[in-house]
Amino acid sequence: MSPGLPPQWRSSAESGLSMLADTSSVRIPSLISDIPGFPQAQTTFPVRVFKLLGVETLIVTNAAGSLADGLQPGDIMIIKDHVNFPGMVGLNPLCGPNDDKFGPRFPAMSGCYDKGLRCLAMEIAKEHGVASLMQEGVYAMVGGPNFETIAEARLLHRLGVDAVGMSTAPEVVVATHCGLRVFGLSLITNKVVKSYEDKDSVNHEGVLEVGRLRSQTVQQLVTELVSRMEINNNNNTNNAV
Numbered sequence: 001m002s003p004g005l006p007p008q009w010r011s012s013a014e015s016g017l018s019m020l021a022d023t024s025s026v027r028i029p030s031l032i033s034d035i036p037g038f039p040q041a042q043t044t045f046p047v048r049v050f051k052l053l054g055v056e057t058l059i060v061t062n063a064a065g066s067l068a069d070g071l072q073p074g075d076i077m078i079i080k081d082h083v084n085f086p087g088m089v090g091l092n093p094l095c096g097p098n099d100d101k102f103g104p105r106f107p108a109m110s111g112c113y114d115k116g117l118r119c120l121a122m123e124i125a126k127e128h129g130v131a132s133l134m135q136e137g138v139y140a141m142v143g144g145p146n147f148e149t150i151a152e153a154r155l156l157h158r159l160g161v162d163a164v165g166m167s168t169a170p171e172v173v174v175a176t177h178c179g180l181r182v183f184g185l186s187l188i189t190n191k192v193v194k195s196y197e198d199k200d201s202v203n204h205e206g207v208l209e210v211g212r213l214r215s216q217t218v219q220q221l222v223t224e225l226v227s228r229m230e231i232n233n234n235n236n237t238n239n240a241v
Ligand SMILES: O=P(O)(O)O[C@H]1O[C@H](CO)[C@@H](O)[C@H]1O
Pocket: 061, 062, 063, 064, 165, 166, 167, 168, 203, 204, 207
């Protein structure tokens, strides 16, 4: 159950879930914290383990739908910033008691995607002749697991979102909280349908197909980035280890 769920909702939600669990053999997802499939505590736990192991930089990748006219399926968006929609309504992995060993109660998130690494990635893309596939943009995480309605797509577009997906932000929030440097890429797998006249529709198989198509390019970019990025560039504003 989400640590952010108000106590007055928690007991009824929990008793509802246990009633369901009694009468069904299917796995019952937590109503709130499974976004879209795993609890945020579970998806972000490795980030703190990385920190404790001395990791300095977190590289995240995802598949995302594009809202920006200039981003086509197969393009690769360097994440400049994110909008954490679940986080903004309290479904945030940092909810609950703060562990000061990792970072402060109220951590800043401005500049959470490292500028130096973004520039280096673009340089590498140029050298590899794939710069035309790449541009920077803003990623938004939504709860999913359904894809967007047209009204939702239009709303996100108006809000300045370039690409939308259902992951990544929680891990980046936890990494930034504990002072890890972050770099992120979104592989654009589809255009998000924004027009009622448009007969196209997104499906997960199509998302996977574009993933397979671009996997080698993304691997090359990340491999080169890892081999060239400066080490010891950690934002060690806390005393986690
Ligand atoms: O964010 P990742 O896991 O890359 O995948 C994205 O693509 C899947 C939908 O096709 C969703 O899981 C969405 O979040």
